[in-house]
Amino acid sequence: MILAWVWAAAGFAVLYALQLPAPKYNPVEGEWGMQFPEDVPAMSWYGRILWGTAGAIVAGFGRFAAVRMRESACRLWIESAIAGIAILGSAAWLVVEEWRYWIAPS
């Protein structure tokens, strides 16, 4: 059950970072639309949260369902390392993305 939470965190981070199509609301224009990767994100945070939540649920429940698998200490460290790389990698990807779009040209 503990590892299910670790995988849920990783699933959330990966699907959040992928910038999948999601509903977006532009509050300046007062318009709803769909956000695609090539669009400039506008109020896309809520859409990303939805995808991240879905990723957390799928990854967490998937790992929970696999709880019957033998949990050796080595397997614990390997799974934790994979999930940790997914979380930190997603965070780093997002930081680099925002740096390139907003901060570097300034």
Add this chain to the structure above:
Amino acid sequence: MIKLLLFIHLVFAACALATSVHLLMRLWRYGLTHGVYIPQIRMHSLMAGGFYAASFFLGAIIYPAFRVDVRAALFDAEMPWLTGIFEIKEHLAAIGIVPAIAIIVMGRVLDFHCPTDRRFMPIFAGLAAVVLMVIMFNAGAGWYLSSVRSL
């Protein structure tokens, strides 16, 4: 009203930062001694995760007003690099929410006296460290962004 929510958002973030530091310090001492500070670990994990979630929820409520009155009107036009800092802040906050909930659950579920559960302590500490790093950056960035045009 938005400024009041923003202030409460700041207070919750400061509380989350303090309790996260305490949680990691207690986990470090537990790792060295195997037995001390268990009630404090349970308390700090609940408080750190709870304050993080509350601050996150308030941030989600404040976001639409920020998006129009601050980012569109000021940051995007005159200081786009501040928009970048805020975007990083919100991304990190989103990634940190599941670890924050996870440390609440682990603080309740783990039996700190049981050798079988003790092997999960490094995972617990790792997730607490992720939460702390996120809070440290977000608190600093949030304070700086809100002070750009203030006295």
